[in-house]
Amino acid sequence: MSGNSFGKIFKITTWGESHGSAIGVVIDGCPAGLQITEKEIQKELDRRKPGQSKLTTERKEADKVEILSGVFEGKTTGTPISLIVRNKNQRSKDYEKIKNLYRPGHADFTYEAKYGLRDYRGGGRASARETIGRVAACSIAKKLIPKVKITAKLIEPSLKEIEAIKKQNDSIGGIIECTIKNAPAGLGSPVFDKLDARLAQAMLSIPGVKGFEVGSGFKSAHMMGSVNNDEFISKKGKIVTVTNNAGGILGGISNGMDIVFRVAFKPTSSITKKQNTVDSKGKNKTIEVKGRHDPCIALRAVPIVEAMAALVLVDEYLIQKVLSCKS
């Protein structure tokens, strides 16, 4: 109920703050008997960790994962899998000076409005470091649907544009497109838990996301039904659609075509330019956000988009498994 869990059968709960002692995730509902090693999880984590290129933040973190439970002799046991990553390279002092200021575009003001207090170090719970737990969980989830291929990529802006923006000490937004191949028809639930509705929630739960569209998306608003409808055709004994304006989902349920969606990210809120703001007493101030930041958060979000997509798919895959079962 408190927002830190995702999934109905394959359920994850993430915990931890950016500059606390550790970040982690508990996975509950993973079937027993899956082979998994710390090394495999680490490999996924390494894809998201900072400091990999000159276009991402220079904060360097080992982000070394440890399996604390739920795996025995290399296999999942059906009990909760607890994964932990110790925080190491925090520079909390960067935040001491601005602890009474609300950074524009950040959650400082709203967390304080909600909870009456906040962990001001590096965004606390609202930091993108929280997504470590999601990516770690996804590395296990994906093993349940080995044939399904989930590929996200940044389609805007170009890496050249990002470089230019970085030199201006500014930041820029971006769009990630994600394609899911080989998902069987029948995934997703009616009404409120439509596959695209869950994907939308999953994507908007990623820090910095401002928009989601599936298939022809916002463009479909200007299209006519006779153009937008995907006609069915029988092809080599399989029912497919000629076009894919639906993005692989009809009535909230996958139709066996590629699932295609796009996610819009806003520009990184932390910029070194001086900005106007207020302090916790409501006095007008200016702020310069120091620290080490990404010029384009969308760039680093690629594995996170894939992770969230995988979590939705695996969950609906397990739901379908049970609800299509006859006694």
Added chain:
Amino acid sequence: MSGNSFGKIFKITTWGESHGSAIGVVIDGCPAGLQITEKEIQKELDRRKPGQSKLTTERKEADKVEILSGVFEGKTTGTPISLIVRNKNQRSKDYEKIKNLYRPGHADFTYEAKYGLRDYRGGGRASARETIGRVAACSIAKKLIPKVKITAKLIEPSLKEIEAIKKQNDSIGGIIECTIKNAPAGLGSPVFDKLDARLAQAMLSIPGVKGFEVGSGFKSAHMMGSVNNDEFISKKGKIVTVTNNAGGILGGISNGMDIVFRVAFKPTSSITKKQNTVDSKGKNKTIEVKGRHDPCIALRAVPIVEAMAALVLVDEYLIQKVLSCKS
């Protein structure tokens, strides 16, 4: 788990098929002591019912609501509120002829892939008639947040364009913009249940929705941080932002500014033009979808967008009430 419920504290479960004997909703988690009458619920339902103008379907339904439980002497009792609307003006025979054909753009094929069988009459569970329960529930939910004003409107296409499309026996998509005024700061939860993540799920759960964006949305992908960040300013003792690119939400939590989001609808899938499709045996066929349909589903979705937004807000309002409480 099966997708027919929405909400964590103020929880609704809708049931019913388009051409079954009735449609309904059970509301569980409504605080006791709220005044409510069938007349008030009916008023909201009348806003969504078909047959109101020449631009909507000609199917005429009384859609008369009955309160079956949870209300005593005009007040909610804290127990489940069961609301029912009998279906009356069904013309199931329209569907007999096409029961083995998958209508393009509809959920016929996917429901059958998922469940192995389907109620082929009028879309069954996937019909927009299902939203009756949501609108009815919302009429009660809104009483818990009387100061909050939720207003949705169709911003594209113009009604003239819709008229033109109707004459061509075709259909068109549309975009609805929704503005929420007077929502207090602090609504929404961290991480997975961000206010905009829940709104995204809520909107994508409406039949025909293909996209969602909040604040500057997809446009923010092309913006620089220095432009997109909303600076804070103190104004008459209240902390506000100068611009509202965030759409009233920071880090998934409302900041007290107007909450603004847009929802993209695809064109109505039911069109009278002949289309290619396949039957349930995989044979190529053509189909002409008779029946009475809206040229632009977005037009009739306005009260449904408002209803889903209200359900999210009320739920997060109740969550905030309990989680901000000190003993």
Added chain:
Amino acid sequence: MSGNSFGKIFKITTWGESHGSAIGVVIDGCPAGLQITEKEIQKELDRRKPGQSKLTTERKEADKVEILSGVFEGKTTGTPISLIVRNKNQRSKDYEKIKNLYRPGHADFTYEAKYGLRDYRGGGRASARETIGRVAACSIAKKLIPKVKITAKLIEPSLKEIEAIKKQNDSIGGIIECTIKNAPAGLGSPVFDKLDARLAQAMLSIPGVKGFEVGSGFKSAHMMGSVNNDEFISKKGKIVTVTNNAGGILGGISNGMDIVFRVAFKPTSSITKKQNTVDSKGKNKTIEVKGRHDPCIALRAVPIVEAMAALVLVDEYLIQKVLSCKS
């Protein structure tokens, strides 16, 4: 969250008050393709309905069930199954006179303490009529586990004792024992959702239940480990236990032996003898509870115990189905 739902996959939500216009249940999460008719459901309901013998209440109700959704051409469709029973033979006037008095042993006082108001007619939501929805739901649930046999019976008091008590215008408690045969090993979840923990909740949720024990139960408190432990033995290629003090459950998970538990009911609270009580203003009063009541509620609870046991078993059966699945 509000207490009116039961089950995780096979989930039911009951609604309705004793003297409202109807009582019902929504079943969400029933797999598609099960054959079910109103007649079969009615048969189960007839087992619990009042007025069947001289030892039960004389209130006569047709308790005629109607399927409103989720079943098409005699089969479940995977969508919510809504069942309704109209209330008919209410005599609400019996309750008018005592609407300001708290009946001893009843929930009048506590519902008012909780909700600030209450439907005083016949116990409102706390009435045993609420269990109609449970029994109706169970008639469908049982179809998922056709081999499992659930049999409850009143083991105390004798029917003669009940007759004697009735003549005294008094009431008496009772104990029901329930035996579940042919449940496979492996049902139940670790830690909080142990099979016996869920059965305990299920049984204590039945009106008037004051105790639950499984296997040797309270007696085991006086036993030594060497006596109470059930030794394993291999018998015709199957692993069984020599004794069954565990009542078929070890560590919260079924072991393949008969599941055996007992449920203690208090005597009917409604008795015609004059009792001391207070009114809603806190004034001391006396009360004589008129109306038509059972001398022993345990007697009529037999099908309800079976129904709740079935709901737990089916739910854990479906959970086991998905969590033991390998990709």
Added chain:
Amino acid sequence: MSGNSFGKIFKITTWGESHGSAIGVVIDGCPAGLQITEKEIQKELDRRKPGQSKLTTERKEADKVEILSGVFEGKTTGTPISLIVRNKNQRSKDYEKIKNLYRPGHADFTYEAKYGLRDYRGGGRASARETIGRVAACSIAKKLIPKVKITAKLIEPSLKEIEAIKKQNDSIGGIIECTIKNAPAGLGSPVFDKLDARLAQAMLSIPGVKGFEVGSGFKSAHMMGSVNNDEFISKKGKIVTVTNNAGGILGGISNGMDIVFRVAFKPTSSITKKQNTVDSKGKNKTIEVKGRHDPCIALRAVPIVEAMAALVLVDEYLIQKVLSCKS
């Protein structure tokens, strides 16, 4: 859904195996602003840890708790609180020899039936060490209801009896009675989540529990309504009952009287006496369970009964807070 979580608003998820690297709990849904220190949590843990007297197991564990998240500058922040205890004094070798044998009374056989494999070291997930997380969580929960006093005590057998049993290398069961003082009227939910139904589930979730009764419990089965009903009386402006056969709960909701319930524990399953059993291949064998064990698990369960009672009460207290709220 997988059984490792408890609570609806104040929700805990425990993880960890007896002989894994650590044991822990994530608390999600704790209101912000509560003062809490590791020292306070440690104090509660020390009450349950082994090795405190000659009547408990000799396994010595530091059981040192660490707060990993959700607490900042000594106060809860409203985000998930992650607590961890490293396992240290494991003697896994004790279990190597019996890893293919099913210990009578233990969950070895059933976990393997359920999951297809098991962590055989010390009971794995079914070990009572899992309850560390519950006790730790409870130390925080209790701060939300400071006036409520929860006191459990072993009422059977006497400590002398336990000593005698220990000398025989055998074990014995026991009964714990728990009394909750100062709980306000109005806690608990209707129908399935009655306060006593949730307490029953909570208690049966404790390893070794075989029975639960509230108020007059099983005795009420032999009582007449005229005796068992608790008459109301007005006393110093407060409505109370003259007797308390109900155990403080009517219709599943607290009535302001002491809440009284009893919990039956079976004797410790691990005994050093030789027992018959089978191995994982179904061959008949004998087993002698070495290791360090409690002669009476009920003795050490006292703080766990209190912890589970506190978790139920806090959860229903928060639910009541929100559902009794008017806008």
